[in-house]
Amino acid sequence: MRIYTKTGDKGKTQIIGQKVVSKDDVRVNAYGSVDELNSWIGYTASQLNQKTAVLKPELEEIQQLLFDAGTDLATPEKANEKSFAFDNEATQWLEKKIDHYTEVVPPVKKFILPGGSQTASALHVARTITRRTERTIVTLQGQAAINQAVLVFINRLSDYFFAAARYANTLEGKADVLYRNSRSVFH
Template sequence: MVRIYTKTGDKGQTRIIGKQVVDKDNVRVNAYGSVDELNSWVGYADSQLTEKTVELHAELQEIQQLLFDAGTDLATPADDPKHDFIFDAKSTKWLEGKIDHYTEVAPPVQKFILPGGSQVASALHVARTITRRAEREVVTLQGTAEINKDVLVFINRLSDYFFAVARYANVLEGTEDVLYRNSRPVFR
């Protein structure tokens, strides 16, 4: 039997790729931990899909795969001789195509919208905010260690994706976005 516990964490430490032991509040652990949290939330959002939004299933699962790759790269010190970065710019290009499509099919918006709408859209808006936090933590990591820059670009674009796909989920569900009442026109 393989045990999933190592007891390293009993002292507030964890082992990263390359076998280096670091504190659990290390900036690297925070960065890939937030990406892992996001991955879990995307799985939750996927589980909430309805008959009207089920078309999003395959791409949400693809995003989970890509987030696992991104987390692996964030957990890998750049100087580790046994591991190469696996994440590349193709994934960001794929996301940009999705963002453009969903922006095109959703009603034009000139003002800020409140996160919400349908249950699926609401879950996707939560994914957007988790993505923004993960991005901040990846930027912090970038200030202390060399990272795969393609991961940061992808995470930045991913929050835009979740905004666009949340709006599209509302379109599919027949739910209107709610405009922030004090917003001036910001999108032109």
């Protein structure tokens, strides 16, 4: 089996439901951004060390969930003969993780600089890729119906990466670096 189809040689791609669209179509950008994020998470998981290895199962679960989210984003409403793959349970799972990590790290009332340990830095990059992905999904939402559970999950996922980055720093004994000009913003 060949992995290339040559259909993209003229800047077109086929989405779920057999519709052919331009490769720069907002729908393609949305699920492509999810794919980029998924790849970054895979890279991040591959860089975990003994202290941060506890994060690996949940990063792999997020990758699985992102495949479902990408499938839903790649599916135009009329092509969706069954319900979407993605639901709100994934967001609830993330919220539990966020709440736990927030409880076990030192409280923070000011903005922090992205960074710290290698793992935390990679998680902060994941956070920013997630935010860009969210903006692309919002653009798609303005043009076509989407599964709203995907947008909510992606929004919460950026919060997860912030909390997980702080947790990784805590696991590795690294202090967060506060933005020196920040006023108190977190209550």
